[in-house]
Amino acid sequence: MQSAVSFKVAFLRYLQAGLDQVAGVPSANASVMERKRAIKLTADMAMALARGGRRWSRALMSNLCKQGTSENLPRTKFPLTIFSRKKILRRRFRQRPSPPRTAAAASLLARRMMKKRTEVLKRLVPGGNSMDDFSLLLDEALDYVLSLRAQADLLRRLTYAIEHSKCRWVRIYRVKPLSPW
Template sequence: MMKVPSSFKKEFLKKWIVGLQVCGSLNKNMSVSERKKAIKLSADIAMASARNGSTCWSRALIANASKQDANKLVVEHVLGDDESRKLTKQLPVGTSMALARKIRVIRSKKNILKRRSGPMRRAARKSNSSLSSSCIAKRLVRKRSQVLKSLVPGGEFMDETSLIEETLDYILSLRAQVDVMLKLANATELVTNQK
């Protein structure tokens, strides 16, 4: 099993604490659900920031968080001035417009494919009563790829090879995030029990 370097965990913890401080200073009287959202937001931004924008999922996560005005201050503080400028240069101006364009391109390609597989091809497929195992396997892979693309931030715009690489990196980063959060929770519990 691959391990995440401790430097990533340290960077994540440092940035996560900054995010939590910013969220706490913005709203002192948070409800439980608001606290939960603030913890998740700051943890996700810190995790993406700890990757230094070197992955598609980290850039997509930051871009998605930056879309909402309420999150922009947290994103800027967690990223810091230098990193914020660097990642902003990597993300196209009007990221949401670029994503919309890509979606239109994908939809138009799907429409072209649908036109190619018109009624004549469908009838030919139906006449073949037994589907080959390779067709079934391809369909399964396609369905599972779509599910994976929906789970990984920015996954809907990745090809299969980069999707697998990005997914592995995202899983390792999530595992590191959970490890750090568990250690912090255990340390807090120890301190609380000693009082």
């Protein structure tokens, strides 16, 4: 497994190169959602490239290349709002005595739950559907989660640095900051 520091350095290099490419594209007609998707796509691709030859990273790169075209980006004119009703349903259940479970039934139930959870994990990890070995799946899932955590940490620090550099620029030149409203 690659060390955290070398992964972060490689991730930042790939992220910077990707963001330079995104910045080179004219964004006058791009909506905020399209820009957000482009940045997310760049961050995910940088994470996959920085990790290298893991199965999940190759599967993620393949998926990102398939969806990376601009035709797949949504162009909606309406705000995305979801209206829902909150309705509380009360149901009265009478207590039914449950039959005593045997050890065999408990074992069967545990196997079913394990199989369902394994299937969910296979769907969560890119490229996990092709893995049959449970220990390999756990290893890939662990590596994927650690990479996601490092990606989130680096993006959070990058955002913090950019915000504070803007604040310093505002203080030095006594420029009134723009109101978000």
